[in-house]
Amino acid sequence: MKKYYLHNGTENIGPYDLDELKAKAITKNTQVWCDGMEDWKNAGEVEELKSILSVVPPPIAKRPEIKPEPIDSNKKTHWFWRMTRVLGILIIVFVAIIAFVDYMNAKNSSSSYEESIMTIGEMEVADPSSYLNATGTYKPTFLGDQLKINGIIENKATVTNYKDVVIEVIFYSKTNSEIAREQYTIYDFFAPNTKKEFKLKVKNYSNVETIGWNVFNATVK
Known part of the structure; x- marks a missing residue:
């Protein structure tokens, strides 16, 4: 029966047979060596040791903490004032457009009237x-x-x-x-x-x- 040495990070310990290794509760990442191996291996890579390996559960991933969004008691009020400002701006723009159109119409009418008066005046001067x-x-x-x-x-x-x-x-x-x-x-x-x-x-x-x-x-x- 083979006997294996373990490495605890600083020194070699052993040798141990399979029963002793099982009692040590080695895992697949435990470094082991026995006669005939060229170098140290993880216990999970040795077929003979797979049946005695202790299964270590993975660490529990820490879930991110979700903080509830604070309720803004003034949210409705803020929304109302935003809509009021937008509506006010639209009304001002609308009134400005109407005023500009009226001004241009009045200007064009005045120009047409002046041109008409000039034409009539010229006719009256030409043929009294x-x-x-x-x-x-x-x-x-x-x-x-x-x-x-x-x-x-x-x-x-x-x-x-x-x-x-x-x-x-x-x-x-x-x-x-x-x-x-x-x-x-x-x-x-x-x-x-x-x-x-x-x-x-x-x-x-x-x-x-x-x-x-x-x-x-x-x-x-």
């Missing part, structure tokens, strides 16, 4: 006779050598002021043929959308049956 209208009545003077016109000049322009309106008088025969034309200037101011009376004496030609008149031109104030 289209916006000035002269009406009235006439009769011969006491001697009959002149005709006295009592008329009204209406300025239908939207923005343009006129002055020095030129009236063109047309003389017609009884056959409605044109006899002559004459121009007279009314030296006065005519504001937009207003009417103003004027009086005018013109030459009375022979063979004149009727006369008519209209605005020939005017100066922009």
